Structures are given as C-alpha cells and as structure tokens.
Amino acid sequence: xxxxxxxxxxxxKRKKAFYRHQSDRFLRIRNDREKTAKWRRPKxxxxxxxxxxxxxxxLVSIGYGTNKKHRHVLPNGFRKFRVKNVSDLELLLxxxxxxxxxIAHNVSIRKRKEILERAEALNIKVTNAAARMRTEEE
Numbered sequence: 001x002x003x004x005x006x007x008x009x010x011x012x013k014r015k016k017a018f019y020r021h022q023s024d025r026f027l028r029i030r031n032d033r034e035k036t037a038k039w040r041r042p043k044x045x046x047x048x049x050x051x052x053x054x055x056x057x058x059l060v061s062i063g064y065g066t067n068k069k070h071r072h073v074l075p076n077g078f079r080k081f082r083v084k085n086v087s088d089l090e091l092l093l094x095x096x097x098x099x100x101x102x103i104a105h106n107v108s109i110r111k112r113k114e115i116l117e118r119a120e121a122l123n124i125k126v127t128n129a130a131a132r133m134r135t136e137e138e
Contacts, residue, residue, distance in 0.1 A: 002125045004077030005097040010070045018060050021049045074100065078125060085111065086118050093122055100125040109133065 023030040023037035030037045039060055042050040049056045072079055078100035083089055084107060092099050101124050103112055109132060119126050 002096055002123050007077040008070050008073055010073060011067065013066070014064045018058070021047070021057060074127070076100070076125075076127075078127070080127065083107075083115060083126075086114050089115060089118050089122060089124060092124050096122060096124045100127050102127045103129075103131065105131075 018039040019035040020029060020037035020040050021042050024034040041060070044050065049059060052059060074080065079098060080102045081088075081092060081099040082104055083101045084104045089101060092101060101115070101119055103115055103126065107115070112132060116126060116129055119129075
C-alpha cells in the first residue's frame, strides 16, 4: 500500500459558488434556477456590489483562492495523473508518492488489466482500479 509523501490538510476558504449579481431577478441573466448564472464582474458606475456596500453579495477576489501547494490534491493526499497506456506509468516511477494514476475512461478492459499489473509492480496507486473490471455473470 503506497502512501502519499505529505498528507495535506487542505484549507478551503469558500465552497459556495459565486453567482452573478441580480441573477435571481432577471430571466435573461440566470440559467435554469435562481442564483445559478456564472459569475461576471459588475461594471456599472453606480453598482452596489462593485462598490462593496454592506449586505450585498461578495465580490470575487484572489483572497478566496486555494493555496498553490494544496491545489488539485485529492482527499487521499495524491494528485491525479491520467494514464492511457502502460508506458504512461513509467513517468510516475519516481513520483509514485506524489501522483496517483487515473486510467482514462476509454481504455479497454484488456489494457486496464495490463496497466493494473504494471502499477502494482511499480508500487503506483490507481484511483479507479475497479472501474469497468466487472464482467457479466450468467
């Protein structure tokens, strides 16, 4: 069982998505439900949100960003690396404590078995090892 080099406690400053100002009021702005329109920065001269008045929706800023070292880290402590064939696993030989292999969705069962065998030999973690491995039993 391979373990990550460093298990990082990821600090997420905000999980709620930023929604566009007044997307709950106008159909032309919102998508299918209230508060779902993708964020766009308010640019009006008198905009309350742009001027950051009290009791308005928060403005997107860099302060909400995740630490660069913690970005794209899975809950198990690894980063993802997509693998399409056995030779892609060789790239992870020296980085098996930092990256975990993720087999691409369009890889056949035969190739998946080869990839899993090689990953076990190289001590590389595969995140979706059980995907598409079940067969129909009659």
